[in-house]
Amino acid sequence: MLKQKTSANTTxxxxxxxxxxxxxxxxxxxxxxxxxxxxxxxxxKGVLGYILRSNTxxxxxxxxxxxITENAILSxxxxxxxxxxxxxxxxxxxxxxxxxxxxxxxxxxxxxxNNISVFMEKNATxxxxxxxxxx
Amino acid sequence: MTENYSTALQTxxxxxxxxxxxxxxxxxxxKNCEIKASTETVTENQSRKLxxxxxxxxxxxxTIGGVDTLTIQGANSQLSITSMNNYFLVNVSSRSAxxxxxxxxxxVIVPTVVKLVDQIPELSxxxxxxxxxxxxxxxxxxxxxxxxxxxxxPVTAIPEMSASFSSEPILPEPPVxxxxxxxxxxxxxxxxxxxxxxxxxxxxxDIYGDKEITQVHIxxxxxxxxxxxxxxIKEASNNGKGIIQFPEKVMQALQTSKGKLVIVxxxxxxxxxxxxxxxxxxxxx
Numbered sequence: 412m413l414k415q416k417t418s419a420n421t422t423x424x425x426x427x428x429x430x431x432x433x434x435x436x437x438x439x440x441x442x443x444x445x446x447x448x449x450x451x452x453x454x455x456k457g458v459l460g461y462i463l464r465s466n467t468x469x470x471x472x473x474x475x476x477x478x479i480t481e482n483a484i485l486s487x488x489x490x491x492x493x494x495x496x497x498x499x500x501x502x503x504x505x506x507x508x509x510x511x512x513x514x515x516x517x518x519x520x521x522x523x524x525n526n527i528s529v530f531m532e533k534n535a536t537x538x539x540x541x542x543x544x545x546x
Numbered sequence: 547m548t549e550n551y552s553t554a555l556q557t558x559x560x561x562x563x564x565x566x567x568x569x570x571x572x573x574x575x576x577k578n579c580e581i582k583a584s585t586e587t588v589t590e591n592q593s594r595k596l597x598x599x600x601x602x603x604x605x606x607x608x609t610i611g612g613v614d615t616l617t618i619q620g621a622n623s624q625l626s627i628t629s630m631n632n633y634f635l636v637n638v639s640s641r642s643a644x645x646x647x648x649x650x651x652x653x654v655i656v657p658t659v660v661k662l663v664d665q666i667p668e669l670s671x672x673x674x675x676x677x678x679x680x681x682x683x684x685x686x687x688x689x690x691x692x693x694x695x696x697x698x699x700p701v702t703a704i705p706e707m708s709a710s711f712s713s714e715p716i717l718p719e720p721p722v723x724x725x726x727x728x729x730x731x732x733x734x735x736x737x738x739x740x741x742x743x744x745x746x747x748x749x750x751x752d753i754y755g756d757k758e759i760t761q762v763h764i765x766x767x768x769x770x771x772x773x774x775x776x777x778x779i780k781e782a783s784n785n786g787k788g789i790i791q792f793p794e795k796v797m798q799a800l801q802t803s804k805g806k807l808v809i810v811x812x813x814x815x816x817x818x819x820x821x822x823x824x825x826x827x828x829x830x831x
Contacts, residue, residue, distance in 0.1 A: 478609055481606070481608070481609040482609055484606050485603060485606045485607055485609055485610070488602055488603035488606050489603045491599075491602070491603075492599035492600065492602045492603045493599075493616075493618050495595060495596075495599040496595075496596050496599050496600070496618060496625060497618060497620055497625075499591075499592045499595050499596055499599075500571065500592065500596070500623065500625055500638050501622070501623070502618060502620025502621070502622060502623045502624070502625055502638075503620040503621030503622035503623065504620065504621045505618060505619070505620055505621075506619045506620065506621065507618075507619045508616070508617070508618050508619070509615075509616070509617045509619075510603075510607070510610070510613060510615075510616050511610075511613070511614045511615045511616075511617075512607055512609075512610030512611035512612055512613060512614060513610070513611025513612055513614060514610070514611045515609075515610040515611060516610070517610060530610070
């Protein structure tokens with residue numbers, strides 16, 4: 412597994428026993444805080460991985476590294492599509508988006524400029540994860 | 547999807563507002579992006595843009611096993627899209643709506659209705675009319691007239707079911723019995739009279755009291771049916787064996803044979819009732 416940390420000035424790549432690609436903008440404290448929260452959420456039973464993305468950085472951590480690209484594309488499309496839907500139906504500021512597939516569900520949230528997607532098993536409790544992200 | 551199907555869906559979603567006034571917009575579209583039902587509050591532009599946005603990410607959702615549901619929680623309202631076979635139900639409601647009711651409507655009731663309607667095979671107009679008026683072959687065409695037949699109850703075709711209602715007291719449902727066919731023959735055997743277990747006949751009289759029962763309805767397992775007269779089985783040894791004795795002509799009419807099973811029930815008619823009353827009057831006089 413690959414662990415990658417990126418800032419404006421430095422890029423560091425470390426091979427570990429997990430596949431993690433991390434990009435961290437040191438100036439973005441919200442990003443750092445969310446990154447820490449998601450790292451804890453990642454340990455919860457039923458959580459399969461997550462994506463945290465800001466304008467300049469991204470953190471991805473998944474059980475199945477071969478799905479990283481597919482999951483990243485899906486996450487990005489969900490965020491964009493739901494923005495459009497929210498605008499069309501005047502839903503107000505989006506608090507959370509939940510997409511349930513046959514086996515997996517994805518919880519998407521936007522905190523400031525940071526977009527979060529947590530992939531979990533369908534029977535996992537997403538409401539607890541929302542609370543943990545908002546703390 | 548037929549027009550009737552669309553109308554049914556439209557009726558259901560129109561009722562949403564009555565159940566939960568917090569539901570503001572509802573519509574249903576199919577996989578071909580055609581809108582099949584919609585509340586008046588949804589504009590064409592809104593629905594088109596939603597469908598495009600939905601398809602945009604649904605096309606990439608293979609990694610999670612497709613999209614079963616999408617729920618967007620906004621500050622003021624919430625929107626859900628629920629997949630139902632080949633259709634998608636979109637529902638927008640205020641955050642104050644009862645979550646359980648909204649969930650029950652969007653995730654249980656409408657998907658169940660769609661599933662049920664999908665299971666009903668579509669009948670063409672011709673097939674439908676045939677289903678409504680099943681063709682009953684008059685038995686007279688099959689059973690040749692016989693001298694003996696004139697002396698007894700004629701075998702008649704089953705009359706068409708009438709949709710009219712009367713003020714008659716409701717009679718108990720005729721008991722249904724299943725018998726195995728046994729053939730009877732001989733010169734003195736009427737060709738259109740079947741013979742039934744005398745205990746069964748006694749039970750019918752117990753149920754219907756003074757109502758005269760002159761005919762029975764006989765139906766084969768293949769669906770062929772006739773009405774004809776009946777008499778009790780003569781031989782006491784044949785009673786209680788679950789058999790019915792058929793003359794050759796009745797067997798031909800039902801296109802059945804010895805050893806096969808038939809379903810038999812008494813025919814309770816207004817006529818039977820009247821003749822019983824007449825008999826009673828004669829007795830009193």
